[in-house]
Amino acid sequence: MAERAPLTTDTVPELPRHFRFQWEPAQNAHVLLFPEGMVKLSESAGEILKRVNGAVSVSGIIKDLERTFPGADLGQDVMDFLEIAHGNGWIRPKQDK
């Protein structure tokens, strides 16, 4: 398998085609839906993925989170989660198409 390029703060992440992010009242959580599968997201993971839209860079996502949750230094936590999400194929660097 080809190595995935590592994420940087300049990367603009997006959800892959055919992935859907939505709020599930019955689970009281955000979930990520994809062919024949689902990931239930923790509150913080939900807050991060809510901001993944193919338009904002990783540093923009961090800034927006720090505005919403003032006083917290979130940079590393956000990066760590996005790396995991990338490794699992839940997000990818924006692709021109």
Add this chain to the structure above:
Amino acid sequence: METAGSVPNKISNPLWLLAELTYKCPLHCVFCYNPVDYTSYGEELGTEDWLRVLRQSRELGATQLGLSGGEPLMRDDLEIIVREARQLGYYSNLITSGIGLTEKRLAAFKEGGLDHIQISFQDSSREMNDFISSTKTFELKSKVAQWVKEHEYPIVLNVVLHRMNIDHIAQILEMAERMEVEYLELANTQYYGWGFVNRDHLLPTRDQVERAEHVTNEFRARIGDRMKIYFVVPDYHSNRPKACMNGWGSVFVTVTADGLVLPCHEARMLPGLTFPSVRDHDMRWIWYDSPGFNAYRGDSWMKEPCRDCPDKAKDFGGCRCQAFMLTGDATNADPVCDLSPYHHIVTDAVDRANVPGKPVTVSPILFRDDRNSRQLVEKKQEPTTETLEGLQHR
């Protein structure tokens, strides 16, 4: 609750709804997991029934919807069902042979919000021969794959493997490459329904499985990220059971074409349980309170060797239906497990299969069609392969 202590403290909500919309099918696959007695079932649910099932299941928390059958394209209200599913927030998966798909219908599914299509390459040796000789079925499948791609769906192909086609694995992989498949599921036959009555014709030898895995791994190394390939090993060839349905009544619910609600698509066969119909009950009562759904929840129904097994929370004792089919008692361990006192039933079948060449069985292979189904209904009193002698396929 009928039997105190038989259920876990908290029942999780369903996540996966499998809608077996119809048992009609233009194909006659010998490995089909559909029930063999489908011709004896009552009338199919109507459109309004299905919309009610979708709404009620969604309220319980189901997110993934499988639209299956039979061939779901045989229902002319599939467009309505797809549209309602999207509006309710399901992630909907159409599981189809592609036979009967037209560009017009595909456009309507896309417009209605269908999320995903899985095309199966199904019709055993006839279709495989068609493919190998590059005749019409392959062209039809290729055309369907092209439409699917044009409507910006990923191409997801499912190929059921068995003794008669597993040696063609290299050709199957090449075909997938030519069709620019993104996800390929190579699923060995599961021995339920028609697959069970035809088991001795379908079970591959260990050598066949190992060769197929080897060829698949070489192909994987060459193709890299372009195609994701899942190779599902037949459970008869393992010594620990599958975590069937992720546990009985845990995440999965099937609604059959005639309206029964089941914890798995085979559970109808189990004796002593009656499963409710969506014509008589709502999904909430069925999931949480019906005796059928509570029968094998938790672990208090288990006997040895499952009861004290450290793996019981991992594999739930395997499959209740396989335990029943092979041992006559659904509360036994799935005999795929080598800790089961009945494990020899599975190893004997594999040993018989390990004789290369023709299967060592006197019963003819049975295509899944109405005539064979009706004959099997008549013979249902003794549902063993021995009683199937003399049945002919068309």
